[in-house]
Amino acid sequence: MKKKVYFVLAFVLAIFLLAGPATAKEIKVLSQFPMSGPVGSLPEFGWGYIDGMNWVNNEGGGVNGKKITWFLEDFRYNPTVEVANFTRYCAEHSKDELLMATGYITGGLKPLIEKVNKEEKIPWLDGSYSTEIFGEKGGPSKYPYYYSLGATYGNQIRALIKWIKENHKAKGKPRVGFVYSPTAWGRDGTPEGIAYARKLGFDVVAEIEYPYTATSATNECMTLRKKKAQYVIFHGYSGASACTAIFFKTAKKIVKNIQLMGTHYTTSRFAILTSQEAYNGYVGVATRPFSDPIPRASYPKDNAMVKLAHDFAQKYRPDEYKKGLRGGIKDIFLYIEGLTYAFMIQKTLTDADNMGELTREGVKKALDNMVWDFKGMFGGKKFSYKSHTIPMLQIFKGKVKMVKMGDKMVPTGGVLPITDWINTDEVKW
Amino acid sequence: MIDLIQTLGSGILVGLVYALLGLCIVIIFKASEAFNFAIGEFLILGSFLFYVLFFNESLPWHRALPLGVLIFLFFSYVLFFDIDLNFLIAVPLGIAAGLLIFCFLFFGLKLPSLITSPLIRFMIALPLGLLAAGIVGSMVERLTIKPLLGRSPISMTIVSLGLGFFLRGCIQLIWGSHSYSFFLDLPDITIEIGDLLYLSDPIWAGILSLLTFGLVIVFLFRTRWGLAIRATSEDQSKAMAFGINARFILMIVWAISALCIAVAGIMISNFGALQVGMSYVGLRAIPVVLIGGMDSIGGALVGGIIVGICEALAGSYIEPMGLVGFKEVAPYLLLLIVLFIRPYGLFGTVRIERV
Numbered sequence: 001m002k003k004k005v006y007f008v009l010a011f012v013l014a015i016f017l018l019a020g021p022a023t024a025k026e027i028k029v030l031s032q033f034p035m036s037g038p039v040g041s042l043p044e045f046g047w048g049y050i051d052g053m054n055w056v057n058n059e060g061g062g063v064n065g066k067k068i069t070w071f072l073e074d075f076r077y078n079p080t081v082e083v084a085n086f087t088r089y090c091a092e093h094s095k096d097e098l099l100m101a102t103g104y105i106t107g108g109l110k111p112l113i114e115k116v117n118k119e120e121k122i123p124w125l126d127g128s129y130s131t132e133i134f135g136e137k138g139g140p141s142k143y144p145y146y147y148s149l150g151a152t153y154g155n156q157i158r159a160l161i162k163w164i165k166e167n168h169k170a171k172g173k174p175r176v177g178f179v180y181s182p183t184a185w186g187r188d189g190t191p192e193g194i195a196y197a198r199k200l201g202f203d204v205v206a207e208i209e210y211p212y213t214a215t216s217a218t219n220e221c222m223t224l225r226k227k228k229a230q231y232v233i234f235h236g237y238s239g240a241s242a243c244t245a246i247f248f249k250t251a252k253k254i255v256k257n258i259q260l261m262g263t264h265y266t267t268s269r270f271a272i273l274t275s276q277e278a279y280n281g282y283v284g285v286a287t288r289p290f291s292d293p294i295p296r297a298s299y300p301k302d303n304a305m306v307k308l309a310h311d312f313a314q315k316y317r318p319d320e321y322k323k324g325l326r327g328g329i330k331d332i333f334l335y336i337e338g339l340t341y342a343f344m345i346q347k348t349l350t351d352a353d354n355m356g357e358l359t360r361e362g363v364k365k366a367l368d369n370m371v372w373d374f375k376g377m378f379g380g381k382k383f384s385y386k387s388h389t390i391p392m393l394q395i396f397k398g399k400v401k402m403v404k405m406g407d408k409m410v411p412t413g414g415v416l417p418i419t420d421w422i423n424t425d426e427v428k429w
Numbered sequence: 430m431i432d433l434i435q436t437l438g439s440g441i442l443v444g445l446v447y448a449l450l451g452l453c454i455v456i457i458f459k460a461s462e463a464f465n466f467a468i469g470e471f472l473i474l475g476s477f478l479f480y481v482l483f484f485n486e487s488l489p490w491h492r493a494l495p496l497g498v499l500i501f502l503f504f505s506y507v508l509f510f511d512i513d514l515n516f517l518i519a520v521p522l523g524i525a526a527g528l529l530i531f532c533f534l535f536f537g538l539k540l541p542s543l544i545t546s547p548l549i550r551f552m553i554a555l556p557l558g559l560l561a562a563g564i565v566g567s568m569v570e571r572l573t574i575k576p577l578l579g580r581s582p583i584s585m586t587i588v589s590l591g592l593g594f595f596l597r598g599c600i601q602l603i604w605g606s607h608s609y610s611f612f613l614d615l616p617d618i619t620i621e622i623g624d625l626l627y628l629s630d631p632i633w634a635g636i637l638s639l640l641t642f643g644l645v646i647v648f649l650f651r652t653r654w655g656l657a658i659r660a661t662s663e664d665q666s667k668a669m670a671f672g673i674n675a676r677f678i679l680m681i682v683w684a685i686s687a688l689c690i691a692v693a694g695i696m697i698s699n700f701g702a703l704q705v706g707m708s709y710v711g712l713r714a715i716p717v718v719l720i721g722g723m724d725s726i727g728g729a730l731v732g733g734i735i736v737g738i739c740e741a742l743a744g745s746y747i748e749p750m751g752l753v754g755f756k757e758v759a760p761y762l763l764l765l766i767v768l769f770i771r772p773y774g775l776f777g778t779v780r781i782e783r784v
Contacts, residue, residue, distance in 0.1 A: 041606045182754045209753040213709050215446070215697050218439045219633065219744035219756075226432070240608045247703030253619070274608045274702035326489070330607050399606055407485065407542035411610070 027358065028069045030089045030347050031102040033127075033338065036211045037076030044329050045104075046072060048309075048338025056346040063349040063358070069097075072346075079107035086112060090120055098122065098202065101364050102341055106130040106184055117145045123363045124167040125344060127337065129153050129264065129287070129389075131189045140388045141388065147367055148389040150287030153189025155424040156263045156393060157197045157233060159285055162427070163395055163419070164231055164259075165200050177206035179220060179247065185417035186236025189232075189263070193233060196429055203231050210247060212237070217247040221254035229255070234262040239271030248275035248282075259283060264393075267415055269294065269331045272400055276411040279287065282398035288340075289377060290396055292332040293414025296324065304376025312344055321407060378421040391425040431624045436745040437738060438627055442635035444737020449638040449693045450710075451717035451729030452645060453686040459662040459722050460682040461574070468690060469711025472594035474565060475691020476698045477604055479558030479612070483550060485537040492603050501527025503568045511677050512784030515760020530561075547614040558695070559688045565591075567680045574683065575676060593708070600705050607768035609703040613695075634696035641692045642730060645685060649726070658682060716760040720767050722777025729773060736760045 033045035039117055057067045071089065075082040075317035082103055089098060101116075103109065104127035110136055116124045125147050131154035132138055133146060161176070168174045176197055180186035186209070186358060197204050205227035208220050232251070237244045244266060260282045267284035269292040289303040291310070313335055315319045329335050331386075351366035352358050370385045378392045396415035403412050457465045465471075482487055487493075505523030508514045514522070538557075544550045573592055577584045613633075620627040620727065630782040649655035660668040669675045690711070697710055713736065721732025743759035773779050 041601060154717070182757075207753070209748070211754070211757055213757070214441050215710055215713070216439070216630065216631065218443075219436070219741055222435060222439075222626070223745070240704070242608060242698075242701040242704045242707050245610070247610065249630075249701060250628065254626060270608055274610045276610055276612065290466060325605075325607065327605060330605075335585075369607075 010163070025096045026069050027063055027066055027349060028093055028098045029100045029102075030070070030073070030086065030098060030351075031341055031345075032073045032075045032082050032085055032104060032108075034090070034104055035074040037074075037078060042334055043176070044334035045338045046074065047317055047320065047329065047350060048058055048312075048335035048340075050338070051312050051340055052339040052342025053345075054316075056342055058098055060346060061318055063346065064353050066353070068345065068349065072371040073092045075104070075108070077105065078261035079105060080409060081113065082108035082181065083111050083115075087115070090115075090122075094250050095120070095122075099352075099358070099360055101127065102126065102345075104128070106133065106188070113143060117143050120147055120360075121364075122360050123147065124346070125341065129189075131155075134387070134389045135189075135192065140386075143388070145364060146388060149344070150264065151285075151389055151391050151393045151424045153185075153235065153263055154192035155189075155391070155427075155429075156285040156287070157189050157235060158429050159393055159395060159422060159424065159427075160202060160233055160261050160263075160283070161193060161197045161202070162429075163283065164202070164261075168230075170230060173201055173203050175203045175205045175227070175229050175428070176231040176233065177208065177224045177227065178204065179206075179208045179224075179232055179234045181236030181243075182211055183211040183236055188236075188276030190235060193235075193303075206232075210243065212241060212243050213259050214243045214246060215226060217250040220247070221250045222250070224258060225255050229258055230355060231259045231261060232333065233304075234260060234266060237262070238265045239268030240274070242274075244271055245274040245278075248278040252278040267396055268333060269414075272398065272411055272413060272415075277400055277402055278410075280400045280413075282415070283397070283418070284396055285393050286396055286415070287390070287393050288333065289334075289338060289379075289394070290415045290417070291336055294412050296332075298414075303379065305336070305340075305374065306332075308375060309339055311425075313377060340377070346373060381423065383423060384425070387425050389424075391423050392421050393424060395419040395420050431770075432745065435625055435627075436741045438625075438739035439631065440448035440741030442627070442631040442737070443735055443740070444734035445635040445638040445642075446693050446696050446733070447713050447717050448730045448733025448735050449642055449689050450714035451721060451733050452726060453690045453693075454643060454714050455719045455721075455724060455726055455729045456645070456649075456658075456682055456684050458718070460658065460679055461585055463574070463589065463722075464587045465686065466586065467569075467593035467596055468714055470593045470600065471562075471566065471687050471690040471710030472694035472697070472711045473600055473703075473705055473708050474596060474694075475558070475562035475687060476507070476611075476694035476703050477600060478561040478565070479554060479691060479695050480609060480698075480703055481534065481553035482538045482540065482558050482561075483613070484609075485541050486609075487541055488534045488603065490535055493531050496534055496603075497527045497531030498526075499568070500530040500564070503564075503571065506571070507567075507680075511674070511680070523528075538545035548616055549614060551613055555695070559691050563688040567684040569687070570680045570683035572681065578676060578679070597705060597708060604705070606705050611698040611701070611703045613699045614683035630699055635691060637696060641689055645689060646687070646726065654681065661783035713760075716764045719764050719774055720760075722774030724778050725776035726776065728774055728776030735763070739763050 035042050035046050053070045073085045077359055087241055100123050102125040106128040109128055110127055116323055123145050127149055129150045129152050131152040134148045135154050137154045164174050178190055180190045210220050262284040263285050263365050267286040272279050274321050289306050291306040309332055313329055348363055348366045352362035355362055367385050374383045383390050383392050393416050397418045400411050400413040402409045435683045504526040505520050508519035508522055540550050573588050574585055615633050618627045618632050619629045657673045657678055660673055661675045665675045717732040717736050720735055721728025739759050740756050744756040747755045
């Protein structure tokens, strides 16, 4: 009889021991990027994220040794898909396990306000720099679970205005024109920028909506010429868009002496490739270090994150790195985005685990208390997530030269930093 | 006054490009009563074909080879079935065409290393690029439109919608979706008189669009082929009764249309950059043809200029009054007004249907 009891006890114990790991709480994270759709084919986001998460789970040590179960979705730049994916994952995974989610566009943030901040209460990292969501009128008090990975567009434009104020040498007030896309993106931050320019005593001589579908920028540039604008802030466009090249090429011919300026996505490698010499002298803001000059071989190695990203890409994606524009990593900037999400997820979850609170609330606390240098991304400077944005930005200047390569004239150069990293939370606008 | 002249001039120059887009819609509509919604994709495709030749952009073998095979099959088919050549002549000619295209795509035309002058290079690459665009246009017609002959024109219109998606996918597959820099570096003919300024690129665009428009008109009204096209447009069955190969004519019409769209695409790409996402530009043809009249070649010219001027005037005079973004809407507003007064457009044929 005793034997039987021992046997049953041993059996039950074995079941408990075996079932233990199987039923242990998993750490799950959902990430979504626009890897295809109207913005084109951008697998680099996914490549960076996959390489980053694989590194995190292996060489990176996971979350204090625990592996992260990560999900990656391509939402095709469609907010409806982003919302639907998130809703599906929330239904399929328990609140105890799905601890964080990431998204990429304002269009997805808006319909999810209630779901994320009130129903699910899940920390959400986003690629949106929306002033409306993350600026003074939004922010942590209104959207406690939303976090952005960059300074708001309003602050980006203000930083440019401030730069003008500090560097304006001509007589009289600076005469500035605003050119923005008729999209939620283009309209976001522009009113704050205009208000700030007026506050500093600038003449705001033009506010022009220049559409993505433009085939000509002659009228817009002639307006800037008539109004004798000295600076133009070009906002709400990707550097890769044809309309950006149309504007830059036309502006360089019609308003030769105007200072072209722009926000994060215009400060990019593709703008150099498509606008070529017209991009020379451009002054723009970026929330990440510039990482991809032309040719790629001459990338600046003084930024730790830039070096890390190139090392990662070369190690884990040697073919894609080599192929570059021919079906490979076209722009390291996109790869860096995916990679930084992975690093941020690891850092947040590890902090939460260290606090002994590996829950959604614990993750939120970890983000709110975070003070981090983001693996040296901001030249060693640390940021805090108090404003729920990574408030860092830097101002760059385009330096482009045409050189003969084989039988072609090709642009070479990049954008070089002309200021130190600026913490917009510390600036009094 | 100077402002007005500046605005009108800029509007006319862009309008001439729109007119060319309108012409492409009109000639297809006249020949088959179908509306080609894939115009934007043809625009991008034509520009890419020119780009390959002008900028010596070669393709990897796994992309060039299928295209070469496609050309071989198409040429063999057309030469054997449409031109009634002997099989032993049609197939080798098809192979030669396929091989030629493969070599062009794989090795590149090496024009930049052979010819340094951008103008001469342009003058060589343009006809070759347009020829390629024309061939693609006729191929598309053979594969998608010909099987629908005799059916309702609405079927062709719907097919053209799907065709647009298909072509866009093919372009992305071959050339990717990123932007390509596009600098033709044609001789600078900028006009600057006091405050009046017309940039070189739009002037070139206007000149080339007008020239292409003129050539198409000459072809349609001064050649035997043009006569056959016009006869087919009037009445397909009667034209066939007179011995005209209406099916072949329809292919020629699609080829001419694709060729003209390519000219417009090249000019527009030269303003900025070349990108698959630019296909929306083709939709500018809609107000152009509806204002000018769906079946009027002259109407396409007038419609194009009207749309160009309308956009320019709205951008220069109405938007600064606070109506930001009005430039985009203005041509459609004008279109509504025109359609209220003349439902068939300014120069469209008024149809009386007896029931």
